[in-house]
Amino acid sequence: MTNYILRRLGYSFVSLLLLSLTIFLFVRVTGDPTTLLVEPGAPQADVDAIRERFGLDQPIWVQYGTFLSSLVTGDFGNSFYYRTPVLDLYLSRLPNSLLLALAAMVFSLLIGIPSGILAAVRVGGFWDSAGKLFSLLGLSLPSFWVGLLLILVFSVSLGWLPSSGSGTLWHLLMPAFALGWYFAAAHMRLTRSSMLEVLGSEYIKLARLKGLPESLVIAKHAFKNALIPVLTLAGINLVIMINVAVVVETVFAWPGIGRLLYEGITFRDFPVVQAVVLLGGAMIVLVNLLIDILYALIDPRIRLER
Amino acid sequence: MAIESPAVSLAPRFSFRLDAFPLLPTLILTSIGLIALLAGALAPYDPEIGSLAARFRPPAWQAGGSVEHLLGTDHLGRDVLSRLIFGARVSVVVGFTAVVVAGAIGTLLGIISGYLGGWVDQVIMRITDTWLALPALTFAIFLTAIVGPSEMNIVIILAAVYWTRYARVIRGEVLSLKEREFVRLAVVAGCSKWTIMRRHILPNVLNSAVVLGTLMLGVVIVTEAALSFLGVGVPPPKPAWGLMLADGKKGMMVGYWWLTVLPGLCIMLMVLSANLLGDWLRVKLDPQLRQL
Amino acid sequence: MAAAPLLKIENLSTHYVSARGTRVVRAVDGVSLSIGARETLGIVGESGSGKSTLALSVLRLLPPSAQIASGRMLFEGEDLLQKSEAEMRRLRGRRIAMILQDPMASLNPLFTVGDQVAEPIRVHERAKRRTAWRRAFDLLSAVRIASPATRLLQFPHEMSGGMRQRIVGAIGISCEPRLLIADEPTTSLDLTIQAQYLNLLRELQQAHGLALIFITHNLGIVAKMCDQLAVMYAGQVVEAGPVRQIFDSPAHPYTQALLNSIPRLSDNRRRLSAIDGQPPDLGLMPAGCAFAPRCSQVRERCRSTPPPEVAVGDRRQAKCWLLAADAGDKFTRGAA
Numbered sequence: 001m002t003n004y005i006l007r008r009l010g011y012s013f014v015s016l017l018l019l020s021l022t023i024f025l026f027v028r029v030t031g032d033p034t035t036l037l038v039e040p041g042a043p044q045a046d047v048d049a050i051r052e053r054f055g056l057d058q059p060i061w062v063q064y065g066t067f068l069s070s071l072v073t074g075d076f077g078n079s080f081y082y083r084t085p086v087l088d089l090y091l092s093r094l095p096n097s098l099l100l101a102l103a104a105m106v107f108s109l110l111i112g113i114p115s116g117i118l119a120a121v122r123v124g125g126f127w128d129s130a131g132k133l134f135s136l137l138g139l140s141l142p143s144f145w146v147g148l149l150l151i152l153v154f155s156v157s158l159g160w161l162p163s164s165g166s167g168t169l170w171h172l173l174m175p176a177f178a179l180g181w182y183f184a185a186a187h188m189r190l191t192r193s194s195m196l197e198v199l200g201s202e203y204i205k206l207a208r209l210k211g212l213p214e215s216l217v218i219a220k221h222a223f224k225n226a227l228i229p230v231l232t233l234a235g236i237n238l239v240i241m242i243n244v245a246v247v248v249e250t251v252f253a254w255p256g257i258g259r260l261l262y263e264g265i266t267f268r269d270f271p272v273v274q275a276v277v278l279l280g281g282a283m284i285v286l287v288n289l290l291i292d293i294l295y296a297l298i299d300p301r302i303r304l305e306r
Numbered sequence: 307m308a309i310e311s312p313a314v315s316l317a318p319r320f321s322f323r324l325d326a327f328p329l330l331p332t333l334i335l336t337s338i339g340l341i342a343l344l345a346g347a348l349a350p351y352d353p354e355i356g357s358l359a360a361r362f363r364p365p366a367w368q369a370g371g372s373v374e375h376l377l378g379t380d381h382l383g384r385d386v387l388s389r390l391i392f393g394a395r396v397s398v399v400v401g402f403t404a405v406v407v408a409g410a411i412g413t414l415l416g417i418i419s420g421y422l423g424g425w426v427d428q429v430i431m432r433i434t435d436t437w438l439a440l441p442a443l444t445f446a447i448f449l450t451a452i453v454g455p456s457e458m459n460i461v462i463i464l465a466a467v468y469w470t471r472y473a474r475v476i477r478g479e480v481l482s483l484k485e486r487e488f489v490r491l492a493v494v495a496g497c498s499k500w501t502i503m504r505r506h507i508l509p510n511v512l513n514s515a516v517v518l519g520t521l522m523l524g525v526v527i528v529t530e531a532a533l534s535f536l537g538v539g540v541p542p543p544k545p546a547w548g549l550m551l552a553d554g555k556k557g558m559m560v561g562y563w564w565l566t567v568l569p570g571l572c573i574m575l576m577v578l579s580a581n582l583l584g585d586w587l588r589v590k591l592d593p594q595l596r597q598l
Numbered sequence: 599m600a601a602a603p604l605l606k607i608e609n610l611s612t613h614y615v616s617a618r619g620t621r622v623v624r625a626v627d628g629v630s631l632s633i634g635a636r637e638t639l640g641i642v643g644e645s646g647s648g649k650s651t652l653a654l655s656v657l658r659l660l661p662p663s664a665q666i667a668s669g670r671m672l673f674e675g676e677d678l679l680q681k682s683e684a685e686m687r688r689l690r691g692r693r694i695a696m697i698l699q700d701p702m703a704s705l706n707p708l709f710t711v712g713d714q715v716a717e718p719i720r721v722h723e724r725a726k727r728r729t730a731w732r733r734a735f736d737l738l739s740a741v742r743i744a745s746p747a748t749r750l751l752q753f754p755h756e757m758s759g760g761m762r763q764r765i766v767g768a769i770g771i772s773c774e775p776r777l778l779i780a781d782e783p784t785t786s787l788d789l790t791i792q793a794q795y796l797n798l799l800r801e802l803q804q805a806h807g808l809a810l811i812f813i814t815h816n817l818g819i820v821a822k823m824c825d826q827l828a829v830m831y832a833g834q835v836v837e838a839g840p841v842r843q844i845f846d847s848p849a850h851p852y853t854q855a856l857l858n859s860i861p862r863l864s865d866n867r868r869r870l871s872a873i874d875g876q877p878p879d880l881g882l883m884p885a886g887c888a889f890a891p892r893c894s895q896v897r898e899r900c901r902s903t904p905p906p907e908v909a910v911g912d913r914r915q916a917k918c919w920l921l922a923a924d925a926g927d928k929f930t931r932g933a934a
Contacts, residue, residue, distance in 0.1 A: 018436040026452055036452065140578040142528045144535055145570035148551065152563055163559070202703035208659055209698075210718040210769065211691030224708050243441040247532050251555070261444065265451055265538055277448040281440045288439075 004296050012289040019281045023274065024067050028060065036270045039080040071278070077271035081263065086275040090257060094242075096166060097256030100249070101241040103172050104180035109234060111184040116191025117226070121218060123196060131188055138185020144247035147178035151251070164253035175252040179245055183237050190233055195226040232291060239287040243280040328586045331579035338576055341391055342398035349388035350376075354543040356383030362557055365564050378564045380550070381557055386564065389545040390572055396546045397576060400457065401527045404464035405519050408526075411465065412472025413515045417503050419473065420480025431477070434470045442467050442525075443532055450538040457540050460533065464526055472518055479511050513591045520584030524577040531573050547573050602675065603632035604809045605656070605694075605777055610669030612648075612655045617663070623881040625651040625664070627833035630907075633826065635776065638803065638810040640824035640841065642817060642856070646877055648833040649813045653779050657696060658686050674776070691718045695775040699782040701762035705754035711738075712750030715768050722773050737768040740805075741798060760791035764798065771802055778803070779811045784819065796823055817860060821845060829853050832878050832888035839914030849916040851893045887919070895920060 027033055038050050051057065058066075070076075076086040119131035154174060155163035162171050198204065199222055207217045242257070249258035257276055264272035341348060360383040364371040371378060377386040419430040437445070449463040483489060483506075492502050533539035534548025542549060547569040554565030612626035626648045633639040641649050654660050656671055658678065671678040673694065678686070698704045705714060715737055716730035725733070731750065738746035741764040754762055763783060770778055780799065784792040796819065803810050812823055820827055820841060828838040829852065837850040848854045855873045875892035878884065884891065890900040900919050908921040 014432070015436055015439060018432060019439065022433075022436055023448075026449065030452060136578065136581060139581055140524060140574055142531055142570070142573060142577075144532060145551065145566075145573065148555065148558065148566045148570065152558055152566055156559060156561055156563075202698055202700055203706040205659070206698055206704040206766070206769070207706070209657065209690055209696045210721070211687050211689065212717065212721055213687060216721070221706050221709075225706070240441060244443055246443055246447065247535060250536060261447060262536060265447060265536065268451075270451060273448055273451045277440065277444050280444050281436075284439045284441070 005293055008289060008292050008296075012285050015285045016282055019285065020068060020071060020278065021064065023278055023281075024064055027274065028063060037077075076275040076278070079269050079272050081267045081269045081272075086271050089260065089272065090275055090279060093255060093257045093260050096254065097242045097245060097249070097258060100172070100175055100179060100245060100254055100256055101238055103176035104183065104241055104245075105234060105238050107176050107180035108184040108187050108237075109230075111180075112187030113191050113227070113230065116188040116230075117195055117218070117223070119188070119192045120195035120199060120226075128192075131192060135185045135189050138182050138188075141181065142247075143178050143182055143244075144251050146181050147174065147248050147251040150174045150178060166254055171252075171254075175248050175254050178251070179241060179248045183241065186237070187230060187234065191226065191230050194229050195222060198222045198226040201225075232295075235291055236284075236287060239283050243283065328579075328582045331582040334575055334579040335583065338394050338579075339398055342395040345392050345395045349385075349391040351385040351388040353384060353389040353392040353545045356380070356385075358383050362562050364562070377568055378562075380553055380565055384545075386550075386568060389550060390547070390568060393545045393547045393550060393569065394572065394576075396457070396540055396544065397527055397530065397573075400461055400464070400530050400540065401523055403461045404468070404526050404530075405523050407461065407465035408468040408522065409472055409515050409519050412469035413476050413508075413511060415469070416473040416476025417480055417507055417511065420477035421484060421503050421507060422499065427477075430473065434473050437467075437470045438474070443529055446529060446533060447536065447538060450533065455533075455538050455541050457544070460530065460540055464530060467529075468522060468526060471522065472515065475514060475518055476511050479514055480507055483507055483510055517584060517588045517591055520580055520587055523580040524584070527573065527577055527580070602634075603672075604635045604637075604674065605811075606632040606670075606672040607652075607656070608670040608672070610652070610655060610671060611667040612651055612660065612664055613667045614664045621881045624833050624883060625880060626655060627883075629669075629830075629833070629835050631828055631835065631838065633777070633809050633811060635809050636803070636807055637826060638812060638824045639826045639828065640812045640814065640820035641828050641830060642814060642820055643830035644815060644877055646880065647830040648880075649830055650781055651833075652830075653696060653781050653811070653813060656779065657690055657694060658683075659690075688722070691775070692722045692773045693775050694777045694779065695770040695773070696779040696781065697763075697766050697770045697783045700786050701759060701766045702754065702786075704766050705762060707754055710751055710753060711757070711765055714754075715750075715765065715772060718769060718772050733772065734768075737772055738765070740771075740802070741765070741768045743768075760787055760795065763787060763791075763795060767795075767798065767802065771806055771808070774806060775808065777809045777811065779813070781813045782815070784816075785814075792819075799823070817856065829856070832883065833880055834888060834917065835915075836889065836918070837914070837916040839911070839916075843911060843914060849910045849914065849921055850889075850918050851895050851920070852889050853916075855894070887917075 027036060033056055034047065034051065037056075038047050042050075056063070074087050076090070078084065079086050079089055082089055115127075115131050115134065119128040122128055150161075151163045151174065154161040161174055162168075163174075165171055199218075204217060204221055207221045208214075212221075244258075245254075245256060246258035246261050248254070249256045250262045253259065257280075260272060261276045263269065264276065356379065360375070360379050361381055363375050363379040363383075365378040365386075366373050366376045368378075375385050375387070377390065379385055380389070415430055415434075419427045419434075446463050446467050449466065450459070453459050453463070489502060489506050492506055497505075530539060530546070531548030531551070534546040535552045537549075537552065539548055540546045550569040551566060554562070554569065558566045608630050610626055610629045611624065614623040614625055615621070616623075629648075629652060631639070631641075641652065643649050651660070651664070654664075655666055656673075656678065658666075658681075660666070666679060669679075673689070678689075681689070705711070712731055712734050715734040716727070719725050719730040719733050720727065723730075734750060735746050738749055743749055743761060743764055749757070749761075754765075757765070763786075767783070770780075783799070784795055787795060799810065800823065802808065810823075812819065814820060824841050826839065827841045827844050828835045829844075829850065830836070831852050837844060837848065837853045844853060845857065848857055852873075859872055873892055878888055878891070884901070886899075886901040886903055887893070887896075887905050890896050893900065897919060903919075905917045905919045906922060907915050907917050910916050910921060
């Protein structure tokens with residue numbers, strides 16, 4: 001097992017490196033680094049200072065070295081707009097995104113899992129078709145439109161919920177729904193297929209042969225087994241949610257990192273944009289690594305590997 | 307004596323018939339395509355010019371609306387119907403082109419990676435995995451910050467973000483195709499690697515590429531709309547549905563609902579149709595693709 | 599067989615229907631069998647002969663695409679097909695139990711062994727947890743599992759295949775059923791374990807007074823374990839009767855071929871004799887006898903008309919034209 005974990009760690013490390021290299025190359029090669037890395041409208045002295053600092057005259061691999069070392073020390077540059085280190089800015093906004101993602105995740109699981117189970121148990125029936133419809137809508141309705149519609153109905157027409165900002169539970173409801181919508185459909189699909197697979201297995205057959213009531217067969221024997229892949233996916237999706245919440249956060253003016261990204265592009269605050277992308281990608285690599293390690297600890301087949 | 311055991315009933319069930327040809331979605335997609343093509347002829351007004359005197363007119367069936375502007379006007383007095391029609395053009399052009407380009411690159415790299423194997427495969431797959439780790443929208447936004455938004459750039463950016471999905475799937479297919487008889491025969495017959503890839507592998511993966519393309523169309527359109535909504539998509543005053551949603555937000559707070567509902571409805575129709583068509587194609591063309 | 603049989607199947611047919619109703623597979627085609635209390639009946643046949651479908655039909659646990667088309671199944675005098683689902687559930691595990699082939703797959707990986715053995719007891723007899731677990735302990739001892747107390751708390755993957763199959767056996771007898779159906783219970787076990795397991799089953803049968811239906815493709819097991827035998831081919835029972843008699847002089851050509859194909863040390867033939875051809879596609883059955891395409895003694899009539907069931911001796915039947923009264927041939931002994 002340690003072999004496996006070491007390999008996985010190495011793999012993630014390489015991925016992170018490649019990630020930083022990709023971003024770096026994009027900025028240096030396809031973009032114009034001087035315009036990007038310098039605050040718009042800065043005096044020539046500042047431009048020269050920046051050039052000096054990032055070594056823009058140096059050969060590319062030296063630049064990359066500088067880039068990497070600054071990343072490792074946590075120096076993501078300073079925000080032009082806020083004039084504070086980007087990392088601090090990012091970390092201060094992250095909890096908000098996490099909160100939103102968690103709420104959206106709860107919502108998506110509360111809707112996705114029961115409907116998936118129902119669709120599987122009544123496969124081919126009405127609930128299954130309803131589930132398929134729901135799944136289709138989840139894919140086809142962009143989350144930000146769902147958010148806008150929610151505002152239209154609940155804030156503008158009915159006046160029940162606040163349309164922007166954060167702070168209370170009421171502020172959280174609509175953004176969580178809008179963000180979780182797509183994932184609810186995804187979780188429903190996975191629960192359904194996982195449940196169908198479990199229901200076809202031999203131990204379910206045996207459970208029925210034992211004469212157990214169907215409700216017990218499903219609730220006890222099938223449920224737990226079916227849930228395993230769903231929860232795994234949910235873990236990964238949580239991190240994905242944090243990163244794709246850009247538009248929802250913008251629609252609802254929710255102060256998370258998605259909104260930070262939006263501010264970054266609106267105010268041409270490039271260090272912010274770069275940092276959000278880098279850290280977002282790193283987060284996903286790391287969560288994948290965590291899940292794989294977790295599996296290594298649980299699954300006896302991997303545990304027993306040399 | 308015929309007996310029906312209660313566990314079984316052969317009565318017809320209420321379900322979506324997956325093998326029925328999706329007539330409605332195809333019609334919708336074709337209509338949207340035609341609308342995009344004939345936008346100039348169909349739109350009653352110039353979508354980029356508005357009259358400030360006619361701002362925020364509601365659709366014709368509401369009080370205050372008129373048949374002059376069937377679907378109302380926006381905050382600059384521009385006709386919504388015309389903007390929707392021209393917006394279709396943007397969605398179709400950008401979406402379709404991006405999907406085709408992404409598909410071409412992805413398929414090509416997928417074939418090369420899958421067939422040649424070795425370090426080429428490793429390199430390409432590593433790049434693919436890295437790019438896949440970046441959420442598409444974030445990555446796209448990042449790229450627009452670098453190269454600046456224009457219609458052409460958006461297409462390139464979308465292609466750059468989404469080609470990895472193709473590469474992954476196609477490579478998988480190629481790996482199993484490699485073991486098939488006719489490929490081995492070609493190898494034995496002395497065909498060069500490139501010939502084999504071109505004449506034997508490529509036609510066989512086209513099915514999957516097409517199916518993936520239809521499925522990706524929906525995703526690309528939503529991403530393009532998101533980019534436009536955030537202001538980094540196709541630059542104004544060119545009408546894009548996502549941009550209309552962003553503009554609409556201003557009027558929405560005071561109840562001008564049509565500016566939000568209508569463009570979103572268009573997006574939804576197009577994406578829904580693409581997804582339904584893609585699903586049908588997937589089941590029809592290749593049962594192996596069910597795990598997509 | 600003086601007493602009424604425990605289970606009597608009359609003319610049972612089970613069909614699988616394809617999704618569009620275009621293809622009907624007659625998995626079980628007009629099967630009649632019976633078994634008395636404390637008897638052991640072996641059902642033998644190739645894969646696809648309908649053995650497992652027959653077993654699942656008795657318990658009415660067929661997949662949704664299958665349907666019992668006709669027949670009666672009398673268990674303790676009552677027709678199982680007339681029972682409601684709730685009544686069937688009370689029978690399953692309690693009066694009629696079944697053991698499946700693959701013990702690893704039969705046991706739920708997420709629950710302890712004790713939980714799974716105690717479960718039917720708790721459900722059927724409304725026993726309290728402690729009582730049920732104590733019974734589980736006894737059951738594990740009865741199936742000869744060492745240190746049952748520890749094993750109760752373990753998970754299926756922590757045990758060997760042989761042990762798992764014993765646990766499945768324990769689950770089977772946990773509620774003292776009258777009839778136990780074992781569907782290829784030793785196929786996935788090592789040869790050395792197989793004999794032990796068979797002995798165990800025999801002990802359990804005697805201790806609990808069970809009727810045992812043994813489904814297998816292995817004639818050796820049948821010879822060892824069973825009193826009665828039914829040979830199945832293409833969904834039909836082609837020969838049935840006491841094991842000894844059938845082995846001594848098989849009446850049906852298929853049975854003859856099966857027995858022939860077992861290599862014997864005393865044989866000095868060079869080649870193994872196999873049965874020519876393939877089992878038929880159950881969805882496209884030929885007119886006439888199902889075995890006709892592969893039969894070495896086939897006649898014209900065999901191809902056109904399905905053979906009747908003919909009594910051979912006083913407790914045997916076989917479905918073959920060769921045995922019919924007007925066949926014109928004497929009843930042949932099987933080749934040695």
